[in-house]
Amino acid sequence: MVKGSVHLLLFLYLSAISVGIAGRVVPLHEPFDKSTFSRSFSSIFDTSKYGILQLNNGLARTPQMGWNSWNFFACNINETVIKETADALVSTGLADLGYVYVNIDDCWSSLVRDSKGQLVPDPKTFPSGIKALADYVHAKGLKLGIYSDAGIFTCQVRPGSIYHERDDAELFASWGVDYLKYDNCYNLGIKPKERYPPMRDALNATGRTIFYSLCEWGVDDPALWAGKVGNSWRTTDDINDSWASMTTIADLNDKWAAYAGPGGWNDPDMLEVGNGGMTLEEYRAHFSIWALMKAPLLVGCDVRNITAETFEIIGNKEVIDINQDSLGIQGRKVHVSGKDGCRQVWAGPLSGHRLVVALWNRCSKAATITVGWEVLGLESSMSVSIRDLWKHEDLSGDAVASFGSRVAVHDCEMYIFTPVSASRSAV
Missing domain, CATH: 2.60.40.1180 (Golgi alpha-mannosidase II)
Incomplete structure (x- = not known):
């Protein structure tokens, strides 16, 4: 044959x-x-590669949908922003369309661990702690995501999780975290294939089901191996809010189409729709191609102040249905x-x-x-x-x-x- x-x-x-x-x-x-x-x-x-690598933890049967703080807020985050964003996802109807993950990116933690070696939320910006924030988000019917790094520091020089995987995973689970974005800065020159599996094992050992999003920027061709490690894997460097960046990233992600499937997805980075750097036509193309590529649909704008034009794009249920199609072929x-x-x-x-x-x-x-x-x-x-x-x-x-x-x-x-x-x- x-x-x-x-x-x-x-x-x-x-x-x-x-x-x-x-x-x-x-x-x-x-x-x-x-x-x-x-x-x-x-x-x-x-x-030919469909479904043969995916991590079978019951998650990511379709690409993840939600919101992430980085593209709009960068380090200017606090618990009020996160709560108001959760409120907005519900009030706008975006949550009903599937945008359920509320993901905190870098800068949520203090600059150093405590005397017991534990991560500590920044007391100025997250004075109530992450557990209280998770409870608030869960009460809205949503899920909370958090961020760490497979290195000694995060990209914004907060403590990373390398060599602290078990303690940090247990801490995240105790807080009620549902999602971990795991970055690639200050990685000591150790190969991603060595640094990312320990956190997978630590998360699994907690007994809590936590979505594991690898963010190693496509450095070591993660589509070839990350399906055994996480539920999605970044295939590219960071996106920025420009036509040149978006089109370049779409082309780079396209190379790995045969490797995505239920349980594990190629991730060309988060959405920039609504942040102002592209035209409405370009944003429509951005959302269309991300949906077609079965990319994670993680909104990156300020949904508390979303415009009708932006909502018309990211709220298009027919396009979302393409992304969430049960067949799951990119x-x-x-x-x-x-x-x-x-x-x-x-x-x-x-x-x-x-x-x-x-x-x-x-x-x-x-x-x-x-x-x-x-x-x-x-x-x-x-x-x-x-x-x-x-x-x-x-x-x-x-x-x-x-x-x-x-x-x-x-x-x-x-x-x-x-x-x-x-x-x-x-x-």
Whole structure:
């Protein structure tokens, strides 16, 4: 049997199951209809690494969603900001859409450990302590995340957790922490593969289920090994609120698409939507591609003062549903054209025999982007119904062989393609 056939059979099998906890197989939906797709489908959407590495701790069946303090607040955080953010996630309806993690990033702790060697919340900014904050967040139906570092210091020179993994994990668990972002600064030159597993073991030993987010910046190709260690792993350096940064990071993360799946996800860093450095079109593209790539959706703006335009983007349930799709296969770049490849097609399989397709214009002016069925692995005669996820409407008439749309500068149109049955397409 040829390699491509093996991959297709694996894909068909995985489209019918989810990766269950403790080996329990949970049916999801019927497998893809083979007649719908061409022989090239399995090579376009390679699933050969799907599900084989994921840490089976019951978490991250879909990518994590929530908020993180760093992109907007950096070190200017305190317990009031965290409480007000939790309040805002609930009052705006973002929590109901799945944004449930309230993650404190760097600068929450004092500059030194106490006399017993324990981490201590900064008494000026977190005077009530993390346990009280976790209780507040939990009472809202949300989860609390915290930050540490697999080095001697955090990136902002607070105490790191290397060689303190067990004590720190037990402390986090005693506070009721639900999520740990684990950074990579001041790492003593020790390889990430050596520094990250001890915290995994320490977290597991606490008996509390804690999401483990590795933030080693893609230094040691974590997609190749981190699935056995954590629930997500950073594949890139830090994002910043610019078009250049966002597009570069999207391309870098795309390389590892075959390695993501339920239980473990590639992480191209947090969302910048709403922070002011990009246009609304660029933010729409940012959110679309992150959702398609099954990236964590961690809001990075001040949700206490969210604008209607920003909410319209991060609150788009149809796009969120792409990110949270039960099949859990990362979409990827499948076709480029134009100068420097600026007219791009990104796509990925979804549950229910569907495909998500994004037409992304990275050119300097508006452009028509067309996708042919061959780049999606569809038979050229297949009729496809199309749903526009930003206009929230079904397009009239079914498409055959290709589909195109005029896309504004740096914008991204996003669709669900549903192949129509052969009998219907023959009518």
